[in-house]
Amino acid sequence: MNETIRHEKLLARLAEVQRLSIPEIIDFLEISPATARRDVNKLHQQGKLIKIRNGVEFKAQSDVVKPTPLLINTNHSDEKQRIAKAAAKLCHNKDSVILTCGSTMLMLGEALCQKDVQIITNYLPLANYLIEHSHEQVVIMGGQYNKSQAITLSLNANAETFVADIVFTSGKGLTEQGLYKTDMLIANSEQRILANNQKLVVLLDSSKLGKAVGMLFTTLDQIHLLITGKEADPAIINALQAKGLDILLA
Numbered sequence: 001m002n003e004t005i006r007h008e009k010l011l012a013r014l015a016e017v018q019r020l021s022i023p024e025i026i027d028f029l030e031i032s033p034a035t036a037r038r039d040v041n042k043l044h045q046q047g048k049l050i051k052i053r054n055g056v057e058f059k060a061q062s063d064v065v066k067p068t069p070l071l072i073n074t075n076h077s078d079e080k081q082r083i084a085k086a087a088a089k090l091c092h093n094k095d096s097v098i099l100t101c102g103s104t105m106l107m108l109g110e111a112l113c114q115k116d117v118q119i120i121t122n123y124l125p126l127a128n129y130l131i132e133h134s135h136e137q138v139v140i141m142g143g144q145y146n147k148s149q150a151i152t153l154s155l156n157a158n159a160e161t162f163v164a165d166i167v168f169t170s171g172k173g174l175t176e177q178g179l180y181k182t183d184m185l186i187a188n189s190e191q192r193i194l195a196n197n198q199k200l201v202v203l204l205d206s207s208k209l210g211k212a213v214g215m216l217f218t219t220l221d222q223i224h225l226l227i228t229g230k231e232a233d234p235a236i237i238n239a240l241q242a243k244g245l246d247i248l249l250a
Helices: 003-017 022-029 033-045 077-088 103-112 124-132 184-194 234-242
Strands: 019-021 049-052 055-058 096-099 118-121 138-140 144-146 151-153 166-169 178-181 200-203 215-219 225-228 247-249
Touching: 003 019, 003 022, 003 033, 003 049, 003 055, 019 022, 022 033, 022 055, 033 049, 033 055, 077 103, 077 200, 077 225, 096 103, 103 118, 103 124, 103 166, 103 200, 118 124, 124 138, 151 184, 166 184, 178 184, 184 215, 234 247
Parallel strands: 096 118, 096 166, 118 138, 166 200, 200 225, 225 247
Antiparallel strands: 019 055, 049 055, 144 151, 178 215
C-alpha cells in the first residue's frame, strides 16, 4: 500500500472514531511501527490530524485537505500498486517519461516522485501531486482543460511534440488485436504522442485482459511491454505471448 492510500485510509478511519493509538494504526494499516510514526508525523506537519501522546486525534474536516478522490475506493488497488511499482523500475536516472491519465498513472507518478526522472503529462491530478511534493522535473502538456477527465487536450495536429524514453499508458481492454480505449478525444490526443515515440509500455490490471471495449487505440505489435497483475488468466497471457507481446506479471 503506497503512502497516499495509507494516509487517505488513516484519515477516513480517524474521522469515524475521532482518536487512534499507534498500535491501532499499525493493526489497521498492517504497517510497521516505524512507518506508522512516519505517517503520523507527516500528517501532523501537514495539519491533517492532531498528534497526541502515543496516538492521534481527528482534526475538523474544514481544516483538512481532501484526499485525492481518484484513489479512494479504486478498483483493483493492490494490483495497480504492484503494476506501478514494476513500471517504476523501468525508469532510470535522467530518463524522460510520458504518463497519460488514470489511477495507475497517478500511482506510478507517486513511485517516481523526487527521483531524477523528467515526467511529462497532461493529467492534472498527477501534475499537481508532483508539484506539491517538490518533484523538480515536471512538464505539463498544454491544451483545453477537460473537466471530466482532469486532463488537458489539444486538437491541434501541429501542437508541440514531446519525445520521451518511455510512454506509459493504460486502457479499458486488451486482446490479441491490441489496446482499447473508450474516450475518443483522449485516444486521438495520445495517438499523436505515440507517433513521435518508440517505446510504449501498457499498464493494465488483469480484469481488462481479453476485453475489446471502445475503439482500438493501437495494435499489439506497437506495444513494447505489457505490465499486468499475477492474477491474470494464464490462457490469455499465453495467447498474447504467442502473438509476440512481452509481458511482465507484477
